[in-house]
Amino acid sequence: MDKFSDMAMFVSIVKHQGLAAAGRDLSLSPATVTARLQALEERYGVKLLNRSTRHVSLTESGELYYKACIEILDNVSEVENLIQNGVREVKGSLKVVAPKDIGKQYILPILNEFSELYPDVVPYLYLNDQISNIAESGMDIVVRYGELADSSLISRRLAPSRRVLCASPEYLAKHGTPSTPQDLVNHSCLVMLRSNEELKTWHFQERDKKKSITVVPRRFSDDGEVIRRWAVEGAGIALKSVLDVQADITNLRLVTVLNRYMKNFNTSMSVSSADLNVVYISKKYQPKRIRLFLDFLFERFNDLVEESEKSRM
CATH class of the missing domain: 1.10.10.10 (Winged helix-like DNA-binding domain superfamily/Winged helix DNA-binding domain)
Structure with missing residues (x-):
């Protein structure tokens, strides 16, 4: 053979x-x-x-x-x-995986637009926060938050982000607004599950001072979109990426609290620890459809970042 x-x-x-x-x-x-x-x-x-x-x-x-x-x-x-088809024809499968919030709010419309430009590319969109072994997953492109430990993969920042604590105005009116991380132990908190681990210890930094708080979970989910919906519905306080909840903040469905602190699910407080990244396997000859989609994805996110910065001015 x-x-x-x-x-x-x-x-x-x-x-x-x-x-x-x-x-x-x-x-x-x-x-x-x-x-x-x-x-x-x-x-x-x-x-x-x-x-x-x-x-x-x-x-x-x-x-x-x-x-x-x-x-x-x-x-x-x-x-x-x-x-067989000439250098100008773009066809084949395109497998993309992203967290549910980002996937539905941002990646889905971008992928739809790309599909209209290249109808012979067949998109697969997986909404999953749990991809751990990218090389074995069969994915072409992985959209994920945070820094990357595997140096054999290519990781490029798609958009800057940060963690925010947020709750609905109704929840804060009823239960009060926390003024220090320690106050969170008296609040209902909405906690993520990651690989069956309860992410209920939240980490804070103000200048050079660091503090970790084990919150009192009100509800758990392994789906970031569910956590966001619960927060909007007034079930408690959530620790989310600002990109996930930006539209809710803009439309006053959610309010951020403890804004003077940096926050994270782990002890890493580096500026890039909560950024949104695109990860893919390094290839000398990247298929044309993947190269084109990466360029398209970065172009669209650059537009989104610019619009977001203008809205803050």
Whole structure:
């Protein structure tokens, strides 16, 4: 078998989390997939997968090989597309994942506009706050808040942002406005869940002084859009990205509090820790549809930032 077929098989095993499932995807018997995987590992002299009867996981060498396979196969697909359809035609899938609030308020209309310009590009929009392994997710573009630890990926700032504490005017009129972080223990707070972790310890900084407060949760959700809606409905105080709630603040549905403090879900208080970023796998030959959408996305967000700055003047 040629190396490209082996790469496609290996990617299918990882994607479908099993040799039998990959065999069904590629119309190969489980015995054939097993034999080819063993031959692949013998060829390179390394173990690529940890295998059990129900699960497979990448070894360190396997992760390197998987990332290389994805990039090479994508590049080959792009070259084939250019040869068959000409350099001017833009087509293929475009997989984008974003947090629900940002995804619905900003990414969705931008993606709709892009689709009108390039109707042969098929968009996939995933609304998910939980993407952790971008390389294995199959996504082309990940929109996310905060700094990036994985240096093998490209991360570019899409828009500056910051964390704000916010509540509805009705809630504050009924329960009072906190004047210090410590006052939050006497308030109903709306708390995010992230990978089943309750983000109920909120961190504050005023000048050089730092303080952490464990709030009293009124409600929990792993969906940032739900947290925002609860805040608008008067259920309590939420810690949100200002981009998520800007329209609510502008229209007086939400009011920010404790504005003299920097705030975050973790101890990082760097200026960029709450910025909105675009993350993607570094590729020497980025497919044209992805390059075009990245340029389009940054252009639209630049317009949004400029409009926001004008409205504050």
